[in-house]
Amino acid sequence: MIGNSRLHWAGFIGETLQTWDTNHLPAAAIKEIIESWSAGIWPQEILPLKGTVSAPRDLRLYVASVVPTQTELWQTYPAVRIITLDQIPLLGIYPTLGIDRALAVWGAGKIWGWPVLVIDAGTALTFTGADGNHQLVGGAILPGLGLQLKSLGQKTAALPEIELPAEIPQRFALNTKEAIQSGIVYTVIAGVRDFISAWWDSYPESRILLTGGDRTPIFTYLQAQAPEVAALITVEPNLIFWGMHSIVNIQ
């Protein structure tokens, strides 16, 4: 899965599933990976994996991407299959819907049942809901936690670029760092709770799944602020891969 910040990898290696993340890769590295795979060798220096790994010569690579320039770099690999929206049986898809959102909500519905709401806390924070007929209800997109911190740090003179706090901060802060942390954390959690509550108004029995690179801090803050809501949320890092797995199997 090619995201806006990095690449998310999942490999069935023998009987086991391994997952890992890398940065976006430059063209030269991708060329090297493709040459290695074509020769039946695992490119261990670029994509380190546990154990010694050779690669089958026809190693299939399934790519879903929300970054077209990155997708392009993989298209020279003969065994690549690009997963596109038209391959996802979700009803009511609109043409510019992100493939990551479509795959995540499809994977969630397939495994945890319908209706379902997915919260993906990545570069962008997205809500994506589908109903009992596997029909997209819709969703919302806002800047993710990292991007909110970064944009304040970069677009102001006096605000530093800081990290997310490990625990929920004090709400009314008396220093700049904690004031930024409070502002972002409390408004995002309030927003997340509001979207969940609005979703449950329409789909009271629905599962809610939380995924993405910032799933753990979001879940920690939610547990502190609204433990009764957090208790009803399923945290699942591999939602998009479950979606890809299901799509790939039906082809």
Ligand SMILES: Nc1ncnc2c1ncn2[C@@H]1O[C@H](COP(=O)(O)OP(=O)(O)OP(=O)(O)O)[C@@H](O)[C@H]1O
């Ligand atoms: N090692 C890491 N590198 C980059 N971001 C990380 C890392 N660990 C956690 N994160 C957090 O993950 C967030 C990005 O999420 P994720 O990796 O899911 O984004 P992405 O690659 O854009 O994928 P998506 O397109 O699904 O949002 C950042 O806001 C950051 O706080």
Ligand SMILES: CC(C)(CO)[C@@H](O)C(=O)NCCC(=O)O
């Ligand atoms: C919202 C992001 C950036 C989240 O990764 C991605 O799903 C995307 O580029 N979506 C396209 C716009 C949409 O989903 O309506």
Ligand SMILES: [K+]
């Ligand atoms: K853009």
